[in-house]
Amino acid sequence: xxxxxxxxxxxxxxxxxxxxxxxxxxxxxxxxxxxxxxxxxxxxxxxxxxxxxxxxxxxxxxxxxxxxxxxxxxxxxxxxxxxxxxxxxxxxxxxxxxxxxxxxxxxxxxxxxxxxxxxxxxxxxxxxxxxxxxxxxxxxxxxxxxxxxxxxxxxxxxxxxxxxxxxxxxxxxxxxxxxxxxxxxxxxxxxx
Amino acid sequence: xxxxxxxxxxxxxxxxxxxxxxxxxxxxxxxxxxxxxxxxxxxxxxxxxxxxxxxxxxxxxxxxxxxxxxxxxxxxxxxxxxxxxxxxxxxxxxxxxxxxxxxxxxxxxxxxxxxxxxxxxxxxxxxxxxxxxxxxxxxxxxxxxxxxxxxxxxxxxxxxxxxxxxxxxxxxxxxxxxxxxxxxxxxxxxxx
DNA sequence: CGCGACATACCAACCGGACGGTAACTGTCA
DNA sequence: TGACAGTTACCGTCCGGTTGGTATGTCGCG
Numbered sequence: 001x002x003x004x005x006x007x008x009x010x011x012x013x014x015x016x017x018x019x020x021x022x023x024x025x026x027x028x029x030x031x032x033x034x035x036x037x038x039x040x041x042x043x044x045x046x047x048x049x050x051x052x053x054x055x056x057x058x059x060x061x062x063x064x065x066x067x068x069x070x071x072x073x074x075x076x077x078x079x080x081x082x083x084x085x086x087x088x089x090x091x092x093x094x095x096x097x098x099x100x101x102x103x104x105x106x107x108x109x110x111x112x113x114x115x116x117x118x119x120x121x122x123x124x125x126x127x128x129x130x131x132x133x134x135x136x137x138x139x140x141x142x143x144x145x146x147x148x149x150x151x152x153x154x155x156x157x158x159x160x161x162x163x164x165x166x167x168x169x170x171x172x173x174x175x176x177x178x179x180x181x182x183x184x185x186x187x188x189x190x191x192x
Numbered sequence: 193x194x195x196x197x198x199x200x201x202x203x204x205x206x207x208x209x210x211x212x213x214x215x216x217x218x219x220x221x222x223x224x225x226x227x228x229x230x231x232x233x234x235x236x237x238x239x240x241x242x243x244x245x246x247x248x249x250x251x252x253x254x255x256x257x258x259x260x261x262x263x264x265x266x267x268x269x270x271x272x273x274x275x276x277x278x279x280x281x282x283x284x285x286x287x288x289x290x291x292x293x294x295x296x297x298x299x300x301x302x303x304x305x306x307x308x309x310x311x312x313x314x315x316x317x318x319x320x321x322x323x324x325x326x327x328x329x330x331x332x333x334x335x336x337x338x339x340x341x342x343x344x345x346x347x348x349x350x351x352x353x354x355x356x357x358x359x360x361x362x363x364x365x366x367x368x369x370x371x372x373x374x375x376x377x378x379x380x381x382x383x384x
Numbered sequence: 385c386g387c388g389a390c391a392t393a394c395c396a397a398c399c400g401g402a403c404g405g406t407a408a409c410t411g412t413c414a
Numbered sequence: 415t416g417a418c419a420g421t422t423a424c425c426g427t428c429c430g431g432t433t434g435g436t437a438t439g440t441c442g443c444g
Contacts, residue, residue, distance in 0.1 A: 010389065030311040034433060045391050047436095052389095056434065111310040117356055118307035119222040124356040131358050146368050149359060150346065156358070157349030164309055164316040166323050166348070167341060176338050180379070187372070187379065202423065226399060240424050242401065 014052045017042055018062050025063070025112040026105035033112055035059075060116045060123055067113065068130040074100060075134060087143035087181040090151040093134070097155040098174050102162050110163045147187050151180065206244045209234055210254050217255070217304040218297035225304055227251075252308045252315055259305065260322040266292060267326060279335035279373040282343040285326070289347040290366050294354050302355045339379050343372065 020041040025033050035056055039046035053059035078099070079092035100106075117124040131152075141148070154177060161167045180187065212233040217225050227248055231238035245251035270291070271284035292298075309316040323344075346369060353359045372379065 008389095013389085035435085036433070044389095047392070048390050050435070054435090115307045115310035118303040118310065127356055128358050146365055149361065149365060150369065152359065153349035153353060154342065154346050155349070156352055157345035157347070160348055160352055161345060164319060166320050167344065169341065173338055173341060177342065200423095205423080227401080228399070236423090237425050238401090239403095239426070243422090243424060246401090248400065 010052070013042075013044055013048065014062075017044070017049055017052055017059070018066050021059060021063055022066075022109055026108045029108055030112045030115040057120055057122065060113075060120070061126060064113060064116075064123060064126055064130075067109070071096060072130075072134055085141065087141065087147065087151070089135075089141040090143060090148035091178070091181050094151045094155040094180075095178055097159050098178060107163055110159070114160075114163060143181065147181055150187060154180075202244070205234075205236060205240065206254075209236070209241055209244055209251070210258050213251060213255055214258075214301055218300045221300055222304045222307040249308075249312055249314065252305075252312070253318060256305060256308075256315060256318055256322075259301070260319075263288065264322075264326055279339065279343070281327075282335055282340035283370070283373050286343045286347040286372075287370055289351050290370060299355055302351070306352075306355060335373065339373055342379060346372075 017038065021033075021038045024037050024041055028037060035046060035049060038059070039049045042049065049059070053062060074096040075092045078095045079088050082088045082092060082095075113123075117127055135152075158169065158174075158177070161169065209230065213225075213230045216229050216233055220229060227238055227241060230251070231241045234241065241251070245254060266288040267284045270287045271280050274280045274284060305315075309319055327344075350361065350366075350369070353361065
């Protein structure tokens with residue numbers, strides 16, 4: 001009947017764990033990202049964390065899936081407000097990566113994810129799976145495969161650059177990148 | 193007379209440690225990259241490793257510097273054989289990243305470096321320092337800053353993609369990327 | 385009851401690095 | 415040139431803190 005006395009729904013706990021795990025990643029970075037730290041921040045115990053995510057990698061998978069879903073939403077939203085069909089999908093990918101405010105928290109989380117993928121191959125494969133899925137969202141996109149790939153590589157490169165502070169990229173330069181792909185003006189030679 | 197009993201030159205030991213450390217990184221990956229594993233592969237002991245590199249991060253710095261030097265050489269060689277001055281520098285950067293054979297060992301080492309930079313901020317800063325240095329190698333390069341930046345971001349994105357197996361990039365596509373920057377045909381809008 | 389959602393207590397192994405000691409090399413000064 | 419002092423290169427061992435994971439108990443709900 002009523003859910004007042006009932007114990008909390010497990011899904012809520014699971015969601016809270018992921019949420020708090022992202023907080024820990026944002027604040028403590030990869031070296032501070034431990035099961036104990038995550039559990040300490042949740043309302044539940046470490047045992048509960050291990051109950052929902054039997055291993056640390058499983059927790060990271062949950063986090064990556066969550067982040068992937070968020071980013072997918074951002075990309076779809078970006079594509080939805082783009083009237084120009086040519087290259088819409090790839091452009092949305094780039095736009096969602098470039099435009100979204102990159103807070104220090106995002107950077108820290110990104111680093112943790114990056115480290116995790118670099119250490120654990122299964123997580124890297126999960127990343128790839130996400131990319132594959134987001135790539136086929138709009139097969140009717142008329143843009144050439146080479147140009148679309150180029151935009152995605154560019155977006156990833158910019159993301160990595162932001163993560164590690166490699167290049168100073170001004171807002172104007174980001175804007176210039178956004179206007180790269182226009183109909184009738186393919187970038188790579190293969191896309192005639 | 194003979195050098196059998198003589199102690200080896202310390203620089204040789206240091207070089208050997210870095211060399212074997214790269215081997216360990218290539219074969220065992222980030223999770224297997226421990227001081228013990230490195231020491232076990234060298235002819236010297238763990239104590240000697242710590243003597244030359246007082247901390248694990250210091251060893252990684254040495255490895256990154258070494259790799260950076262190698263890559264710098266590759267870039268300079270690529271630029272030297274390029275008759276076209278326009279965008280030569282940025283193109284060489286891209287070319288050295290794309291063209292150089294990416295062996296599984298390279299991928300494994302790259303992952304270790306990536307993880308290290310993601311975990312330890314000082315290593316990421318070292319990466320940035322290297323990029324800054326390699327960027328000013330040829331200030332007379334007439335290519336626009338935006339286009340040069342774009343090529344570098346593209347190269348980094350491709351490198352990351354190769355590291356994690358994110359995109360399948362055919363040799364033809366890599367070739368298409370190489371011919372991106374040509375005189376009289378700027379890519380970004382800002383470089384008129 | 386029984387099953388899933390937790391809590392508590394605990395463990396064992398890994399790993400970075402500290403440390404005391406030794407042997408080899410280098411400079412110095414008589 | 416040779417003895418002595420100081421320094422550098424290196425060895426082998428040990429420690430202890432951290433951390434991922436387990437084992438077992440408990441409680442509520444259906």
